[in-house]
Amino acid sequence: MTGYRGRFAPTPSGALHFGSLIAALASFLDARRxxxxxLLRIEDIDPPRCPPGAADTILRQLEAFGLHWDGPVRWQHGRDEAYEAALERLRSQGLAYPCSCSRKQWRDLPIYPGWCRHGVREPGKPLAWRLRSDKGLRPVTWQxxxxxxxxxxxxxLGDVVLKRKDELWAYQLAVVIDDADQGITDVVRGFDLLDNTPWQRQLQHALGLTEPRxxxxPLVMNRDGQKLSKQNLAPALPEEERAVRPLLHRALAMLDQAPPETLALAPAAEQLDWAIAHWDVDRIRPEAARPAAAADMAATYPP
Structure with a gap:
C-alpha cells in the first residue's frame, strides 16, 4: 500500500442515509484508487446524541454496500487523555480560554464576540473552553x-468551543487530534464542513500537527432544498442486497463518475471494482449542492 491514509468518521446519532453514502463512497474510492x-472512526464523543445500536447499524450498512475498512474501528469515547493533553498545550500558549457565556446571551450576534477572552464574565457558572481565533495562524489558506x-x-468565524460546559469534548478538537493520531493524509467530506477547516488548521498549526489534504x-439536497440529514428525516440506507445495488449505482452517478447502465443491478463488489479503476476527482462538478431533482431520485429507495 501507499502512504495514503483516508477515513470515514460518522457520528452514531442515527443510521446512515444517502448523503452519508456519498461521503463514505467518495472517501473509500479515493483511498482505494x-x-x-x-479507516473507520466512530465519533461518539456526544453520548446524549448517540442512541443505543446506532453504531452497529452504521457498521452493517457499510458492509452491505461493500465498503470494508482497514484495521480495527477507532472509537472516540475513552480518548479523554489525548484531548486533555492537547487542550493543556493550547492553554499554555494562551490560545484557549474558559468561557461562562451561553448561546442565549449572544443570540442576536452572528458569532460569539469573545466576551471571556480576558477573564470569565460570570465566575461560578459552568465553563466551556474556547479557541482564540484572533491568535495563531491567520489567515488560513489551503488548496x-x-x-x-x-x-x-x-x-x-468566531471562537469555537473545544470543550463543552457539560465536560464533553467538542468536534473541532477531537477530529484534529484523532486525524493526527491515525496518520490521516487525506480528508474527504461534505461541503458543509468546509468552513470548519480554518479552525482545524489553526489547531493543527498550534499543536505542530501535519495538515491533511x-x-x-457537493451536498445532496432534498426536494425542499435542504441538505439530506438525520435532522431532516432522510431515510436510512437499506441493508438488503436488492436495494443496495441500484442505490450504489445512483451514488456513483451523483459523484459524476458516469457508471455504465449495465452495472445498475450488479453486485456491490462488481460496481466498486469498476469504480475504483475509474475513480476521477476531476469528473466531479464543483458545486456546493446538487439540484433537488437529482436528490429526489436518490432519496427514494427501491421498495
Whole structure:
C-alpha cells in the first residue's frame, strides 16, 4: 500500500442515509484508487446524541454496500487523555480560554464576540473552553482538491468551543487530534464542513500537527432544498442486497463518475471494482449542492 491514509468518521446519532453514502463512497474510492488505507472512526464523543445500536447499524450498512475498512474501528469515547493533553498545550500558549457565556446571551450576534477572552464574565457558572481565533495562524489558506484555493480569517468565524460546559469534548478538537493520531493524509467530506477547516488548521498549526489534504464534496439536497440529514428525516440506507445495488449505482452517478447502465443491478463488489479503476476527482462538478431533482431520485429507495 501507499502512504495514503483516508477515513470515514460518522457520528452514531442515527443510521446512515444517502448523503452519508456519498461521503463514505467518495472517501473509500479515493483511498482505494491511491492504493492506500481507508479507516473507520466512530465519533461518539456526544453520548446524549448517540442512541443505543446506532453504531452497529452504521457498521452493517457499510458492509452491505461493500465498503470494508482497514484495521480495527477507532472509537472516540475513552480518548479523554489525548484531548486533555492537547487542550493543556493550547492553554499554555494562551490560545484557549474558559468561557461562562451561553448561546442565549449572544443570540442576536452572528458569532460569539469573545466576551471571556480576558477573564470569565460570570465566575461560578459552568465553563466551556474556547479557541482564540484572533491568535495563531491567520489567515488560513489551503488548496481544496475540488473547490480550489480557500482563504479564511478565523476571526470572522468566531471562537469555537473545544470543550463543552457539560465536560464533553467538542468536534473541532477531537477530529484534529484523532486525524493526527491515525496518520490521516487525506480528508474527504461534505461541503458543509468546509468552513470548519480554518479552525482545524489553526489547531493543527498550534499543536505542530501535519495538515491533511482536503476534498470537500457537493451536498445532496432534498426536494425542499435542504441538505439530506438525520435532522431532516432522510431515510436510512437499506441493508438488503436488492436495494443496495441500484442505490450504489445512483451514488456513483451523483459523484459524476458516469457508471455504465449495465452495472445498475450488479453486485456491490462488481460496481466498486469498476469504480475504483475509474475513480476521477476531476469528473466531479464543483458545486456546493446538487439540484433537488437529482436528490429526489436518490432519496427514494427501491421498495
Amino acid at each position: 491511491a492504493g492506500g488505507h481507508w 481544496d482538491r475540488l473547490f480550489g484555493t480557500q482563504r479564511f480569517d478565523p476571526v470572522e 482536503y476534498l470537500h464534496l
